[in-house]
Amino acid sequence: MRQNPARRTALLDAAIDVLARDGSRGLTLRAIDAAASVPTGTATNYFRDRDDLLGQVMRRTRERLAPDPAVVERTMRAPRDAKLVAELMRQLVDRMRADRASNLAMLELRLEATRRAALGDELGGFLTAEHTELIDFHLGAGLPGDRIGVALLYFAMSGLLLDDLTLPAIPDQYRTDELVATLVARVLSAPR
Incomplete structure (x- = not known):
């Protein structure tokens, strides 16, 4: 090797x-x-083999899609409110659009993981840990919302990103910044 x-x-x-x-x-x-x-x-x-290749590709996509720590540090200097959460979500959309290939590759890996148990286990474990880390970051940073609200925000943003990647005509009907700001405001302020 x-x-x-x-x-x-x-x-x-x-x-x-x-x-x-x-x-x-x-x-x-x-x-x-x-x-x-x-x-x-x-x-x-x-x-070594296809499983090794797919696992390494998965890890590389995550490296490429990770936010720049310096940008996050600068962004987090703002007041901990819905505007800051919306800004973080806009930055997420910008990163996704800037590296469309990594996001499409991750979608392909998710589909492949349904057919390859080893990849499914590795990808599932990684994405579950990442999901937990994102929620813990949000709550630990004192941003508005509770665990369920942040999870809903995660899932809603995932849908927005999926449509933006695969069927951009749908989100193009709206101003993305306005969609994100409205989503954040409604999800994080909605009573249970």
């Missing part, structure tokens, strides 16, 4: 692009080599 970290990252980024463009069935080692502009057979030196 090769250990060149820069080459591995280039191959994983190429795999994300292939997965986003061609779907799971188009994700072959040969396609990754071509997308990374490396000699045929290079990817076989970096991935």
Whole structure:
């Protein structure tokens, strides 16, 4: 197994692009080599098997989609109110749009996880932990809302992002900033 970290990252980024463009069935080692502009057979030196490849792609998409800590730190200097939550959600939409390939690749990985138990276990565990971390961050930062409200916000934003990625004509009917601000205001202030 090769250990060149820069080459591995280039191959994983190429795999994300292939997965986003061609779907799971188009994700072959040969396609990754071509997308990374490396000699045929290079990817076989970096991935034990398809499960290893998919797991590494999943981890790489999460690296690419993670918010910049400096941006989060600056954003969190604002008062802890619904405006700040809406700003965090707008930043989420901006990150998703800036790296559409990683988000589409994650959708493909979610579908593939329904057919591959090992990937399903790894992805399910990771996304469950991420979901808990997001809620804990929100509540720990003193942002408005309770655990259920933040979970509802997460699921509603997931739907908005899914439509924005796959059927952009639907969210394009609305101003995204207005949708996000209204969503935050209604979800976080709704009585149970």
